[in-house]
Amino acid sequence: PPPPGLGPWAARAGAGVGGVVDLAGVGRNLRDHPTVGMHLKLRPAARAGGPHARRTNCCVRYSSGLAGAGQNGMLMASCNVFGIEGEALARGVIAASVFQAFSQGELRIVSPDPEVEPVIEERMLSDRRDLVRLRDGVRRLFALAGHPAIGGIAEEVSLGDLYGGRRDGIDGSVSDEELDQWLLAACIDCFHIVGTCRMGAVEDPATVVDSECRVVGVDGLRVIDASIMPEVPRANTHLTAVMIGEHMAERLNCSF
Ligand SMILES: Cc1cc2nc3c(=O)[nH]c(=O)nc-3n(C[C@H](O)[C@H](O)[C@H](O)COP(=O)(O)OP(=O)(O)OC[C@H]3O[C@@H](n4cnc5c(N)ncnc54)[C@H](O)[C@@H]3O)c2cc1C
Structure with missing residues (x-):
């Protein structure tokens, strides 16, 4: 007989898992915290001294006042350790994250074998309240990018994939529709499932x-x-x- 499990009957049956309840x-x-980041190519003085430096240096929580969300529903975090040598030490990121997140995903077992990873569909930004606030967060990042203080620490600034380091050349001139498409493609989680x-x-x-x-x-x-x-x-x-x-x-x- 299939091993016993919990959860919706139909999903378990498909995975070959029997039922207890x-x-x-x-x-x-x-749920997780949808996140995107602005990449900085850091000037030498702003780079971390080595891999043991503190990675996340400053976090700012704020209330967007949008989409009926509550206080401190958003977070920006700046990081400058993404590797231990060369180009990696020149990388900095200021990330914008939806911290009061409404979007709901799903985790499904697909096999009775516990060694087989489940399928995880995060569906981040599927709730419009999250999309609207992350779009606003990115517009705030664009505004930050033009600030002289950022110019003081970074030679280049661009939006892109947060961990892979890809730069997508998106800037503040994009329409909301284009930005939403980019957000849906580029948004990642914060390891906070x-x-x-x-x-x-x-x-x-x-x-x-x-x-x-x-x-x-x-x-x-x-x-x-x-x-x-x-x-x-x-x-x-x-x-x-x-x-x-x-x-x-x-x-x-x-x-x-
Ligand atoms: C890369 C990463 C970075 C993170 N950074 C931060 C951070 O900076 N700050 C923060 O607040 N949160 C952070 N988090 C989130 C935080 O770590 C998690 O929310 C938290 O650990 C969840 O706790 P948990 O007890 O639910 O699960 P876990 O901490 O994952 O504990 C589950 C435990 O069960 C064990 N286990 C699994 N299967 C079996 C089994 N069959 N038999 C026996 N044991 C088993 C696992 O080995 C593990 O020890 C991070 C998460 C990740 C993945």
Whole structure:
């Protein structure tokens, strides 16, 4: 018989995985922080001294006031360590990220073999509220690019693929439509995936774990990690994940 699993029946059946409980929310509600970056070719004085230098030097949170988003829904971060020698040390980036992200992707198992990677569809910027705010973020990056302070540290500035270093030659003259197309193609995540076993009210079909992290409908099984976050926090996710672990460790300890 196929090994047992959780999650929507149809998806599991396709992957050859049997069923314990039919939880529609498993693998859904995948969230991350959509991000694009402006590349700087750094002047020698602005380059990191070596690979041990601090990589992210300055972060700015701001409220866009757009699309009904809340406070501090956006983040800009500047980084100047992308490698250990030569050209890589000349690379700097100022990234713009949607930190209150509404777009939802999906994670699906495709095989009963645990060694086979799942399929992940992030669908970043599929929610227009994210697209509108990242477009605004990039327009702010264009404005920054023209500031004398940026000219003081960079010989060249361009938009492009964040980690591959590709430069796409997009500038502030592009229309919103062209910019949106570029954003949908170039946007990457921040390694902050959460939400695929979201916590919620037991009667909500999207819920996977209850407020005690117990998987709905399964005795003796809890999920205690970043996947239970119903939304991606407006911050990097490590500390929230640690807090979830420590908090539940304390509560479980008390209940034994
Ligand atoms: C490249 C990268 C950079 C990041 N940078 C930052 C940052 O700067 N700041 C920040 O706040 N967040 C950062 N994050 C995000 C942060 O690391 C995660 O949100 C956080 O680690 C999630 O915690 P978790 O416990 O849910 O999962 P994980 O930390 O991934 O823990 C899952 C654990 O389960 C283990 N495991 C998996 N399968 C099995 C198995 N079958 N049996 C036993 N063990 C298993 C894994 O080895 C792993 O140790 C980064 C993430 C990545 C990938």
